[in-house]
Amino acid sequence: MILGLDIGGANTKVASSDGSLAERIYLPLWLGARLDVELERLAELNPRAVAAVMTGELADCFENKMIGIISIKTAIEEAFQCPSYFWGVNGFDPQDLIELAGANWSVSANYLSRELGECLFVDMGSTTVDLIPIKEKPLASKTDFLRLTNGELLYTGMLRTCVGNILRFGRIKGKRVQISSEIFAITADVHLVLGDLSLEEYICQTPDGSGKDKKSALQRLARCVCADLGEIGEDGALAIAEQVRDRQLRMIIDAIYHQANKHDLTRVVAAGIGENLICRAASYLGLDILPLSRIYGPNLSNIFPAFAVARQLEMDIS
Amino acid sequence: MILGLDIGGANTKVASSDGSLAERIYLPLWLGARLDVELERLAELNPRAVAAVMTGELADCFENKMIGIISIKTAIEEAFQCPSYFWGVNGFDPQDLIELAGANWSVSANYLSRELGECLFVDMGSTTVDLIPIKEKPLASKTDFLRLTNGELLYTGMLRTCVGNILRFGRIKGKRVQISSEIFAITADVHLVLGDLSLEEYICQTPDGSGKDKKSALQRLARCVCADLGEIGEDGALAIAEQVRDRQLRMIIDAIYHQANKHDLTRVVAAGIGENLICRAASYLGLDILPLSRIYGPNLSNIFPAFAVARQLEMDIS
Numbered sequence: 001m002i003l004g005l006d007i008g009g010a011n012t013k014v015a016s017s018d019g020s021l022a023e024r025i026y027l028p029l030w031l032g033a034r035l036d037v038e039l040e041r042l043a044e045l046n047p048r049a050v051a052a053v054m055t056g057e058l059a060d061c062f063e064n065k066m067i068g069i070i071s072i073k074t075a076i077e078e079a080f081q082c083p084s085y086f087w088g089v090n091g092f093d094p095q096d097l098i099e100l101a102g103a104n105w106s107v108s109a110n111y112l113s114r115e116l117g118e119c120l121f122v123d124m125g126s127t128t129v130d131l132i133p134i135k136e137k138p139l140a141s142k143t144d145f146l147r148l149t150n151g152e153l154l155y156t157g158m159l160r161t162c163v164g165n166i167l168r169f170g171r172i173k174g175k176r177v178q179i180s181s182e183i184f185a186i187t188a189d190v191h192l193v194l195g196d197l198s199l200e201e202y203i204c205q206t207p208d209g210s211g212k213d214k215k216s217a218l219q220r221l222a223r224c225v226c227a228d229l230g231e232i233g234e235d236g237a238l239a240i241a242e243q244v245r246d247r248q249l250r251m252i253i254d255a256i257y258h259q260a261n262k263h264d265l266t267r268v269v270a271a272g273i274g275e276n277l278i279c280r281a282a283s284y285l286g287l288d289i290l291p292l293s294r295i296y297g298p299n300l301s302n303i304f305p306a307f308a309v310a311r312q313l314e315m316d317i318s
Numbered sequence: 319m320i321l322g323l324d325i326g327g328a329n330t331k332v333a334s335s336d337g338s339l340a341e342r343i344y345l346p347l348w349l350g351a352r353l354d355v356e357l358e359r360l361a362e363l364n365p366r367a368v369a370a371v372m373t374g375e376l377a378d379c380f381e382n383k384m385i386g387i388i389s390i391k392t393a394i395e396e397a398f399q400c401p402s403y404f405w406g407v408n409g410f411d412p413q414d415l416i417e418l419a420g421a422n423w424s425v426s427a428n429y430l431s432r433e434l435g436e437c438l439f440v441d442m443g444s445t446t447v448d449l450i451p452i453k454e455k456p457l458a459s460k461t462d463f464l465r466l467t468n469g470e471l472l473y474t475g476m477l478r479t480c481v482g483n484i485l486r487f488g489r490i491k492g493k494r495v496q497i498s499s500e501i502f503a504i505t506a507d508v509h510l511v512l513g514d515l516s517l518e519e520y521i522c523q524t525p526d527g528s529g530k531d532k533k534s535a536l537q538r539l540a541r542c543v544c545a546d547l548g549e550i551g552e553d554g555a556l557a558i559a560e561q562v563r564d565r566q567l568r569m570i571i572d573a574i575y576h577q578a579n580k581h582d583l584t585r586v587v588a589a590g591i592g593e594n595l596i597c598r599a600a601s602y603l604g605l606d607i608l609p610l611s612r613i614y615g616p617n618l619s620n621i622f623p624a625f626a627v628a629r630q631l632e633m634d635i636s
Contacts, residue, residue, distance in 0.1 A: 060502055060526035063537070064546040102544070106483070125499070129442050144544035147546035148495050153544070155482070155499040165483055165499040166472070181473040181483040181500075182445070184378055208348070219381070226420070226462035226471070227381040 004310025039079035124274025322628025357397035442592025
């Protein structure tokens with residue numbers, strides 16, 4: 001089998017080209033997580049080839065992107081005996097290694113372009129949302145900076161986004177209150193207490209190192225307004241969660257509207273751990289919706305670039 | 319001498335009642351910093367009494383505020399042989415220990431009320447700004463939650479505030495671009511590259527663990543738009559810094575305007591490592607300005623609650 005890898009700054013995603021393997025491993029590179037050890041474990045699966053994409057080169061343990069790219073590429077080449085192929089924004093094995101930077105959306109979009117045709121592909125992960133317009137081919141810009149500029153990359157995620165980054169001011173019992181800029185709570189807490197995220201899906205660390213139970217998450221949300229549950233009650237903490245979720249949904253609606261309008265697209269293909277939120281946003285806009293989990297199952301939807309890069313290599317080789 | 323302590327979540331500030339000692343120690347409680355060891359070192363100064371205030375009870379290593387208060391209070395009582403006194407929002411040694419929560423602004427305001435009379439006292443630290451209206455006496459609310467609600471506590475600071483929390487969208491070379499929600503750069507980087515903060519004043523850790531030189535700070539700022547300096551140049555990184563500083567200044571102007579207007583105050587007394595920024599904001603509004611560094615020197619202005627609590631105890635005892 002061909003092993004697909006998507007090495008992010010916070011998570012490494014793994015899939016096999018036949019779809020039987022789909023795994024997400026919390027591996028925060030900027031905290032010094034041992035990518036080499038994890039890759040050696042994966043090498044024991046004995047794939048006939050490795051196909052890889054990355055976004056982890058942006059992690060701030062690397063002085064610049066090129067250093068990050070070389071470091072991640074070398075780690076993969078050293079861990080696997082079989083040939084390894086790297087997908088850049090223009091396809092496998094680019095002339096210039098910098099094309100490998102942040103290319104995971106590109107392989108998903110290329111694969112879906114062949115499989116599903118014209119659509120707006122929207123993939124929401126732990127920290128970001130990719131919005132890739134696909135006409136005859138994917139139309140997004142080639143660097144993260146340009147995608148950010150063009151609204152094709154949105155910084156808001158299902159797990160690790162700081163609550164204060166999404167919501168500057170909240171309302172509690174009719175009072176307007178500024179939200180702390182400290183990472184007291186994250187979107188994983190928000191979606192957990194609202195029932196939109198299961199305990200198993202809360203795969204990053206909690207901001208305070210305490211539990212992933214609902215009570216602990218509510219405590220973290222209360223801390224965002226410098227309070228504890230004794231002061232604002234569970235109602236108050238839930239109110240914050242609802243406002244963060246609503247604001248995040250609004251951000252995604254605006255971003256989808258902008259891209260669908262600009263490229264005259266009427267169908268949204270949704271993927272990632274935020275697939276449901278994307279579907280809600282697309283539904284609000286009256287667009288056609290195709291969740292990738294309906295075709296490939298939820299496990300592959302959640303780590304789609306890792307699957308797409310393995311499939312793409314398989315098609316290219318055969 | 320009497321030793322004044324202000325135990326924050328990120329920094330512990332120390333001063334003597336005669337003003338000869340003024341020290342700020344980076345001691346991040348939520349990262350497990352050893353407060354007990356630091357206090358034992360300070361006990362060797364042999365003060366005749368200790369006067370303490372705190373905000374560190376909100377640090378997310380403590381399950382709730384009361385647990386934080388008891389933990390910090392006990393650490394102080396165990397480290398020092400001499401009597402120790404704790405300032406709460408209603409004065410020393412409150413009936414209910416919860417009054418010790420976030421009371422450092424209160425002792426500064428009480429002391430200044432006696433010394434300087436009617437003013438708006440504004441103290442900008444590493445993470446927050448306190449805005450305390452003083453008429454016959456300090457008028458601010460008694461809890462951090464209520465102060466946040468009333469705009470008497472503002473989450474924006476000179477050092478540790480995430481750049482993405484202040485600026486959602488930046489402009490680089492005429493393009494609008496979203497700022498990443500990751501802690502790629504902080505306000506210390508912003509003020510350092512703009513020359514408003516010296517290397518010695520950059521007393522917290524850098525977000526990426528690399529240098530506090532200007533080049534490294536510019537690299538961190540570029541990362542906020544998913545770029546490195548090769549992509550946007552030093553000009554682009556500086557443009558981000560300027561926009562963050564301008565937005566932060568605007569936030570402080572708005573907050574001061576609101577309080578001055580509400581309480582009919584015409585004089586701002588400025589303190590903290592952000593004293594200059596407060597003066598700029600007050601000057602923009604045409605208010606009278608008194609920087610505390612002009613009376614007490616910059617060292618005491620930067621750690622004013624620690625000095626004020628020591629002075630307050632001295633006056634109460636004598």
